[in-house]
Amino acid sequence: MRVVEKRQLLSPEEIGRTLQRLAHEIVEKSSGTKDLALIGVRRRGVTLAERLAKLIRGFSQVDVPVGTLDIALYRDDLSTISSQPLLQGTEIAFPVDDRDLVIVDDVLYTGRTIRAAINALFDLGRPKRIRLCVLIDRGHRELPIEASFVGRTVQTTDTEVVEVRLQENDGEERVVLVDRVD
Numbered sequence: 001m002r003v004v005e006k007r008q009l010l011s012p013e014e015i016g017r018t019l020q021r022l023a024h025e026i027v028e029k030s031s032g033t034k035d036l037a038l039i040g041v042r043r044r045g046v047t048l049a050e051r052l053a054k055l056i057r058g059f060s061q062v063d064v065p066v067g068t069l070d071i072a073l074y075r076d077d078l079s080t081i082s083s084q085p086l087l088q089g090t091e092i093a094f095p096v097d098d099r100d101l102v103i104v105d106d107v108l109y110t111g112r113t114i115r116a117a118i119n120a121l122f123d124l125g126r127p128k129r130i131r132l133c134v135l136i137d138r139g140h141r142e143l144p145i146e147a148s149f150v151g152r153t154v155q156t157t158d159t160e161v162v163e164v165r166l167q168e169n170d171g172e173e174r175v176v177l178v179d180r181v182d
Helices: 012-029 044-060 112-124
Strands: 002-010 036-041 066-069 100-108 129-137 149-153 160-165 174-181
Touching: 002 012, 002 149, 002 160, 012 036, 012 044, 012 129, 012 149, 012 174, 036 044, 036 112, 044 066, 044 100, 044 129, 066 112, 100 112, 100 160, 112 129, 129 160
Parallel strands: 036 066, 036 100, 100 129, 129 149
Antiparallel strands: 002 174, 160 174
């Protein structure tokens, strides 16, 4: 199976503007930064959460804490992915109890990753509220999970894949739609 790039969905500049808008929306809909914390889902969700925190710091002069969540052991498809899951660890250096948490991820698809993230968070405590921020919502939900903050909604087919490429993770900055071809 090979992948064919169909089109670019976001340029580096568009990613930057989208994150700026999302940072403002998060603070506005949170009535400020009190008790606010961002939780990035490993890999690209962490990068996006760190960028959002930096943007929030830039306009509010408040350091919003950022945590890293590894959901590997909470996945419902663990047995189909690998017999030995790669664990990278959860790093949340603050209590989640009574916090206003925003889970940050790159692409929302079936909702299963976010279900796993919520389960992992509740094992750490009882947040006041959990919301979701994604760069791309591509539809095709299998669970009743929706994002509170969405960078862009993109209609896709089942064979298409949205690839978020970030400088820190991939050495390039853009979001592309690719198609899997047999």
